[in-house]
Amino acid sequence: MEQFRNIGVIGRMGSVQVVETLRQLKAYLLDENYQVILEQDTATMLPGHGLQVASKKLIGEICDLVIVVGGDGSLLGAARDLAKAKIPILGVNRGRLGFLTDIAPSELEERVGRVLQGEYIEESRFLLDAHATRDEHPLGFGTALNDVVLHPGKSTRMIGFDLYIDGHFVYTQRSDGLIVSTPTGSTAYSLSAGGPIMHPKLDAIVLVPMFPHTLSSRPIVVDGKSEIKLIIDRTHEAYPQISCDGQMDISCGPGDVIRITKKPFKIRLIHPKDHNFYATCREKLGWASNIAAS
Structure with a gap:
């Protein structure tokens, strides 16, 4: 120690x-x-x-x-x-x-x-980097420990975008946006949008659609080393935003590209020695603490 x-x-x-x-x-x-x-x-x-x-x-x-x-x-x-x-x-x-x-x-x-x-335990948590470009020119950059979120900003219109994972086309979607979350962020905004709870030790990223205009669109969990690429529909008339941990907004427009990847540096999070992830979930999320004896 x-x-x-x-x-x-x-x-x-x-x-x-x-x-x-x-x-x-x-x-x-x-x-x-x-x-x-x-x-x-x-x-x-x-x-x-x-x-x-x-x-x-x-x-x-x-x-x-x-x-x-x-x-x-x-x-x-x-x-x-x-x-x-x-x-x-x-x-x-x-x-x-x-x-x-x-x-x-x-x-x-x-x-x-x-x-x-x-008397402590240490966890290593990874972060996400988000790079937005317009015609291959830098538009904005942000870092997130919880999540990178594509959202409408002040607009009430749905966002049209294409999703690629590691260069592979996944789908074209119309929705209120997309939450790209780390395991750390899986108990935050992602959870509110119906995403899964992920243990902090997982090397994974979850993609959670926000009010998608289709009943078949569901959260996707991918490898933590994946590159997530979003391309805003060129016919889209509104200007959505990218936020990192809800703190930094990058204004985007039709045809803009957002690339999200794992940051090369991790944070070292310290907890008291009796810290337990599942106990924290029970306390913070109101899970049942025991089963009544029958």
Whole structure:
């Protein structure tokens, strides 16, 4: 197990609860003689903190561990920024579901303390890169840990597009769009659209149509190394968008091409040693916790 000494801290902006947890975390880490480095935006929430401040890029270079205080969206943002640095990330939940940020604030000192003492498990999660081109010229680029989504934007019209997987034509579809999800994202937007839950260890990508104009269109699970290519119908009159983790939108037009592939860098996600994917699903998705004795 790695020895963590330099701890980077990133918090979600605009939340009183996050500030409270940041103060608690800061006090604990300093009491335990760890070197704490605050992300520069996070530092603005703790006036008079007296700590070193750094950009996310620099945090990735000088820290042994990053602790994210917020919801899953906060961890998604940190993961996109820090993937290349290959630094482990630990999440403290101040959001809603908390599939990725799985330490409760009420257990912060105990659970974080155990992780820092080496009592943790580590997962490797892959990300997706999305490249959009128009007449072979770059149009936009984005990275996603959860999903890349083709959607109508502000338009209410269906999108016509062709789907290719590894160069093989799959189908022409008219729908509200397509969700291209990693296993990490399979419990997020993909799940809401009827996609399958995938274990995080799977090297697979799921494609989930959004309200397709056919009853036979179903989610498809493909190898994680596959190249997904979408070509917007040239006769399409609306201008759909590509979003990455719901944060970055790339405006597309008729004939534009979107290529989605696995990113060469993976994130290192840290959990307390008792973390269990199925237990998380039971808790977060409301699965039955036991079977009544007959």
